């Protein structure tokens with residue numbers, strides 16, 4: 001579903017991704033972990049076709065990025081640091097707008113269902129600029145799901161959400177995974193990641209230094225695996 005080979009990303013003279021190899025099968029839920037500045041957001045932005053690779057090959061569902069970005073975007077849902085919503089539209093107008101962008105008709109049922117799922121049914125007719133950050137994040141999650149994407153990319157999606165909203169998001173993510181959709185999520189919340197994901201990849205200084213399926217984690221759990229991964233020397237791709 002996602003195939004990344006020897007991906008390099010430079011900003012001017014600064015190399016942020018240094019030869020990332022990353023392969024995700026359909027239905028996997030990958031938690032992408034790593035310290036601040038490791039390159040997680042940069043990597044996710046390239047998968048989301050919001051940034052271009054400097055070198056290397058990126059394919060999503062067989063489509064090459066950036067050349068086939070339009071086809072990729074049809075199949076992707078993205079929750080990033082920016083909610084990408086229109087403040088002067090209501091919650092339901094935002095979802096309708098994005099639904100129409102994806103060429104969907106007869107959106108009434110879908111919009112109502114999503115607003116209920118993200119806990120905004122009662123605020124559906126309010127302008128988004130009157131929403132708190134957490135409420136905007138909830139709606140951004142609804143926006144990312146409107147077209148039932150094959151792949152969901154989430155960059156620290158729990159940030160800014162209250163306890164109820166975090167649990168609501170976890171339920172949505174479990175449902176999405178149960179339906180066979182593919183998920184890649186960055187997170188600093190190891191307990192939450194361990195609870196949700198089926199695989200854990202650790203990015204450090206622009207390289208994936210460790211990867212393990214949930215069943216292959218050590219008995220001490222994800223924290224121990226993570227710490228070990230950051231202590232180990234970079235295994236591949238170091239330029």
Ligand SMILES: Nc1ncnc2c1ncn2[C@@H]1O[C@H](COP(=O)(O)OP(=O)(O)OP(=O)(O)O)[C@@H](O)[C@H]1O
Pocket residue numbers: 011014016034035036037038039040041042043
């Ligand atoms: N547009 C840009 N121009 C220059 N440098 C950038 C740009 N975007 C990101 N970087 C640099 O790339 C490096 C990786 O940043 P990135 O945001 O991808 O890390 P991250 O792993 O997501 O970090 P965090 O956990 O803090 O969110 C950082 O050193 C950052 O300063």
